[in-house]
Amino acid sequence: MIRKMFAVVTGAQGGIGCAIVNRLLSDGFFVIAIDKTDRGIFSEHKNVINLSCDISDEDSVRTTFSTISKKCDRLNVLVNLAGINHKSSIKDMQISKWDNLFRTNVGGMFLTVKHALHMMKAGKNASIINFSSIAGHVASKDYPAYVTSKAAVESFTIGLSKELSEYGIKVNAVAPGWVNAGFTDAARSQSDNPDELEEAARKAHLMGRMAEAEEIASVISWLANSKSNFITGQIVFVDGGLMRVH
Numbered sequence: 511m512i513r514k515m516f517a518v519v520t521g522a523q524g525g526i527g528c529a530i531v532n533r534l535l536s537d538g539f540f541v542i543a544i545d546k547t548d549r550g551i552f553s554e555h556k557n558v559i560n561l562s563c564d565i566s567d568e569d570s571v572r573t574t575f576s577t578i579s580k581k582c583d584r585l586n587v588l589v590n591l592a593g594i595n596h597k598s599s600i601k602d603m604q605i606s607k608w609d610n611l612f613r614t615n616v617g618g619m620f621l622t623v624k625h626a627l628h629m630m631k632a633g634k635n636a637s638i639i640n641f642s643s644i645a646g647h648v649a650s651k652d653y654p655a656y657v658t659s660k661a662a663v664e665s666f667t668i669g670l671s672k673e674l675s676e677y678g679i680k681v682n683a684v685a686p687g688w689v690n691a692g693f694t695d696a697a698r699s700q701s702d703n704p705d706e707l708e709e710a711a712r713k714a715h716l717m718g719r720m721a722e723a724e725e726i727a728s729v730i731s732w733l734a735n736s737k738s739n740f741i742t743g744q745i746v747f748v749d750g751g752l753m754r755v756h
């Protein structure tokens with residue numbers, strides 16, 4: 511059994527996930543890095559365990575947390591980062607795509623909390639951090655399932671903060687604006703004119719740019735830390751002022 515501070519991060523091998531894992535490692539955590547696709551990142555790191563898990567599948571989540579419980583006797587931090595998006599107008603959206611997105615973005619977060627809870631209750635000053643997005647707040651077309659799922663992440667966060675307060679577990683959500691990683695890299699590689707994306711980001715954010723993944727990770731670091739112990743049930747916007755422009 512390893513003895514130190516333990517953090518689980520889902521979607522750990524994605525663009526934002528890598529920055530969060532690196533930040534938590536530099537904060538002194540032992541990190542259990544969960545992802546559906548193991549790209550071998552962190553495989554050589556002595557303070558990381560990579561686990562393949564599909565968070566939308568309860569058997570996979572149950573098995574993963576059972577493995578974790580054999581290695582750690584408690585969890586201090588759970589970062590529910592894994593998520594997918596799907597571009598489609600409502601007219602063309604297939605219900606199977608809608609269901610799959612909800613099973614991942616909303617159901618996955620519910621399942622990890624459900625199966626991590628007994629270990630989080632044993633962790634001192636435990637912290638759960640869910641990933642929302644400004645997409646749940648501003649009018650955007652062609653992502654109906656994604657924007658609705660992110661609003662659901664926030665409602666779940668608020669309800670859970672009450673349910674877990676008796677154990678001293680704080681529960682918050684982070685809502686980034688555009689981040690220069692992950693989904694944005696994918697959009698950039700599919701775009702005929704990637705420069706347009708930078709120009710749109712300049713106009714969309716008061717700060718005149720999108721966030722770097724490390725700037726999101728530094729907020730996760732603070733929410734994972736006991737310095738934020740009186741913060742719970744909150745949606746923390748890390749959006750460079752985007753919400754004030756719209």
Ligand SMILES: NC(=O)c1ccc[n+]([C@@H]2O[C@H](COP(=O)([O-])OP(=O)(O)OC[C@H]3O[C@@H](n4cnc5c(N)ncnc54)[C@H](O)[C@@H]3O)[C@@H](O)[C@H]2O)c1
Pocket residue numbers: 520521522523524525526527544545546547563564565566591592593594614618641642643644685686687688689690691692693694
């Ligand atoms: N990039 C942005 O601009 C941005 C902005 C706001 C919010 N977000 C949120 O940040 C999170 C991470 O996004 P990213 O940009 O790093 O994207 P990403 O695609 O690089 O990372 C997502 C990770 O989740 C994993 N994943 C997907 N489905 C999974 C499943 N069923 N089980 C386990 N793992 C699964 C993927 O393999 C991937 O590694 C998402 O929740 C997204 O909604 C991103």
